[in-house]
Amino acid sequence: MPASARPTVAVIGATGAVGASFLRVAEERELPVGELRLLASARSAGRRLRFRGEDHEVRETSEETLAGADLVFCSANSDVSRRWGPVVAAGGGVFIDDGSAFRMEPGVPLVVPEVNGSDVEWHEGILSIPNCTTTPLVLALHAMRRVAPLERVSAATYQAVTGVGAAAAEELRAQLRAIASGDEPAPPRELPHQIALNVIPQVDDFAEEGYTREELKMQNESRKILHQPDLRFSATCVRVPTMVGHAEAVHVEFASAAPLEALRRELAAQPGLELQDEPGAGLYPTPLSTENDDRVFVGRLRRDPSVEHGAVFWVVSDNLRKGAATNAIQIAEEVLARGRLGARRAAPAL
Ligand code: A2P
Secondary structure: OOOOOOOOEEEEOOOOHHHHHHHHHHHHOOOOOOOEEEEEOHHHOOOEEEEOOEEEEEEEOOHHHHOOOOEEEEOOOHHHHHHHHHHHHHOOOEEEEOOOOOOOOOOOOEOOHHHHHHHHHHOOOEEEOOOOOHHHHHHHHHHHOOOOOEEEEEEEEEEOHHHOOHHHHHHHHHHHHHHHOOOOOOOOOOOOOOOOOOOEOOOOOEOOOOOEHHHHHHHHHHHHHHOOOOOEEEEEOOEOOOOOOEEEEEEEEEOOOOOHHHHHHHHHHOOOEEEOOEHHHOEOOOHHHHOOOOOEEEEEEEEOOOOOOEEEEEEEEOOOHHHHHHHHHHHHHHHHHOOOOOOOOOOOOO
């Protein structure tokens, strides 16, 4: 693609929860788009979606509808990513994936631009955005490690149903309607248990040593993005009955003294992050107060008296925006700014 041309952009999963957010964020951030192709499964072919005041027909994802695309965003499922990522990369396009299919592959940069934007330099056609709980966490940790090296992280998450997808959000709505009318909710289909009036200590399937895949994703992805392969890490991921916005209670331990005032200063200075921490005035972030915002919010920062150099904080961000669509678009901006659309370079050993 000539440097002056506007890229042909395809969105796989355009009809989904992240797809809708993607189109809104691309409008707001004025992503350069020449031709736009909105793609989904065959079920959605023929639907129409609006972008920049114009209707676009949704088409089935195929070799034909992806041919010649310069930038492809994918938010569907791992099978879809695995099917189309290599096809796009082989055709010279750049595939930016919202799923977990490629995140830990050595040749795939896993990027939060404010933390490791320069990692886009070594992409080989596929780049990945982190899990929607990893992104806000590493942004806060990245600011804090300017005060003292990170040694250990322990987190508990409070994750909204849109993290599962649009169908899970509808399941919560239907359960709430049934309960409000005094009826028994229908058995859950998208989540392992009823989510209305409940919390579920399981996000994704169980994997190793009693941890879920989501918990291991947080651990492995944080290490990769922060370039700290030995970071000690443990998480418990919990689904809660909120629609949008993932929250996390995080305990962090440092290798040396990390005074609260210095942590506060670095958090306040961190691009993409907002410190909202006046507990006396009832000011701290919540999923509702941070919805539709691209920033990651941190509050409740305090010393952890149970370890020598530790802090505790609360971090919240919109899982559909910074947790997914916004981060994907920021990666595309980084790729464009660095002239890395279509070009290839070898991955360094991390
Ligand atoms: P469709 O609406 O046609 O099923 P969510 O995460 O909100 O559930 O959205 C998932 C997105 O992934 C939807 O846009 C969905 O399209 C899309 N999708 C699901 N299966 C496929 C597939 N086989 N090929 C392309 N897109 C798919």
